Amino acid sequence: MDQNTQGQTxxxxxxxxxxxxxxKTVRMQEISDRPASSWEMVRNCLLDMFEDExxxxxxxxxxxxxxxxxxxxxxxxxxxxxxxGMEEGxxxxxxxxxxxxxxxxxxxxxxxxxxxxxxxxAYQPVKFYV
Numbered sequence: 001m002d003q004n005t006q007g008q009t010x011x012x013x014x015x016x017x018x019x020x021x022x023x024k025t026v027r028m029q030e031i032s033d034r035p036a037s038s039w040e041m042v043r044n045c046l047l048d049m050f051e052d053e054x055x056x057x058x059x060x061x062x063x064x065x066x067x068x069x070x071x072x073x074x075x076x077x078x079x080x081x082x083x084x085g086m087e088e089g090x091x092x093x094x095x096x097x098x099x100x101x102x103x104x105x106x107x108x109x110x111x112x113x114x115x116x117x118x119x120x121x122a123y124q125p126v127k128f129y130v
Contacts, residue, residue: 024061059108080099
């Protein structure tokens with residue numbers, strides 16, 4: 001059975017809160033959380049992800065607005081999927097949207113600079129197979 005086309009899904013999935021021990025951290029496949037010392041560092045991580053379909057990037061902030069603790073992205077066959085880690089009480093819920101590389105870069109840049117994400121209503125709850 002192809003799990004991508006059949007099977008039950010749920011959006012009722014939550015995770016523990018993500019801890020951030022530096023003002024901003026970045027993580028990739030081969031890089032555990034490390035301080036994101038500059039936008040250029042995060043930008044380079046995204047550019048690496050755009051070149052490698054198995055790569056992902058997570059940017060986590062210590063001080064947040066609008067309950068968004070982190071932004072993460074990975075490639076699909078046709079676009080980039082950007083997910084937001086939305087803190088709700090004592091847990092985190094994931095929401096996502098597909099976008100272009102340019103839009104992905106803009107989302108990460110604004111989050112890095114301001115800890116804000118535009119048009120959060122455009123993100124949909126992530127579906128998980130059960």
